[in-house]
Amino acid sequence: MSQSSQHPSGSPEPDNPLDTAFEALKTYDTGSGRAALWTLDDEVRHALGDVSARIALEQRLIRALQAKPSAVASQYICSKLALVGSELCVAALVGLLPDPLVSTAARNALERIPGASASKALRHCLPSLQGLQKIGVIQSLGAKRDASSVGKLAGLLKELDPEVATAAAYSLGQIANVKAGKVLLEFLSSVPEALRPKIAAAALACAGRLLTEGHQAEARRLYTVLAAPSESPQIRQAAARALTNF
Numbered sequence: 001m002s003q004s005s006q007h008p009s010g011s012p013e014p015d016n017p018l019d020t021a022f023e024a025l026k027t028y029d030t031g032s033g034r035a036a037l038w039t040l041d042d043e044v045r046h047a048l049g050d051v052s053a054r055i056a057l058e059q060r061l062i063r064a065l066q067a068k069p070s071a072v073a074s075q076y077i078c079s080k081l082a083l084v085g086s087e088l089c090v091a092a093l094v095g096l097l098p099d100p101l102v103s104t105a106a107r108n109a110l111e112r113i114p115g116a117s118a119s120k121a122l123r124h125c126l127p128s129l130q131g132l133q134k135i136g137v138i139q140s141l142g143a144k145r146d147a148s149s150v151g152k153l154a155g156l157l158k159e160l161d162p163e164v165a166t167a168a169a170y171s172l173g174q175i176a177n178v179k180a181g182k183v184l185l186e187f188l189s190s191v192p193e194a195l196r197p198k199i200a201a202a203a204l205a206c207a208g209r210l211l212t213e214g215h216q217a218e219a220r221r222l223y224t225v226l227a228a229p230s231e232s233p234q235i236r237q238a239a240a241r242a243l244t245n246f
Helices: 017-025 034-047 051-066 071-084 087-094 103-112 116-128 131-143 147-156 162-175 178-188 196-212 216-226 233-243
Strands: none
Touching: 017 034, 017 051, 017 071, 034 051, 034 071, 051 071, 051 087, 071 087, 071 103, 087 103, 087 116, 103 116, 103 131, 116 131, 116 147, 131 147, 131 162, 147 162, 147 178, 162 178, 162 196, 178 196, 178 216, 196 216, 196 233, 216 233
16 A cells, blocks of 8 residues: 655545545635545536445545534535535534624525424524524424424514514414414414514415315415405405405
């Protein structure tokens, strides 16, 4: 077995192209050449069909992320964990959610990770987040259709920040289970007028999904409220059309 050559700094020269790619990640930043990471791109594609390779690669990516590289490198690592990540990397990704430069990339990865742990972690970090990072996590819970978050999202409908309340409503509309439908139906009776068009749109989406999934009675209740003369013409007409199918 040949000995590794030495960098001028005294650190060992990487033994193979994948090691070289991970070494490049340590200094990867805006303006860095992308070619240094092509081997890592290829390894991710290979790992998608090889469970043991995927686990090994995920562990290396986690270590690279924990080394706190640049925001650009962290975004890149998150994009790869979105493809090969599992519950193993949830904690590392959640730690990035408060960072405005990396939060979106971390959320995108968490949205792709199957199982309950990613959803649970997103729910639990909500109280500690503010602004766009909080809104982003709310959106991710909707994208994951996390039924266990309905209670938390219901509470967020009453937030003073209208963007948070609107995001919560849209996520409830995506989750669209019976409980989410009831929450939106109740909120429609007391929603501030300025928020009503967006909340009504979320409720309309919820009704459509409820109907598609066989919850006809719940969908009809929402459509009936949304077909009222007080709603905007677009919402009212869409709800009225839907009611003709019952």
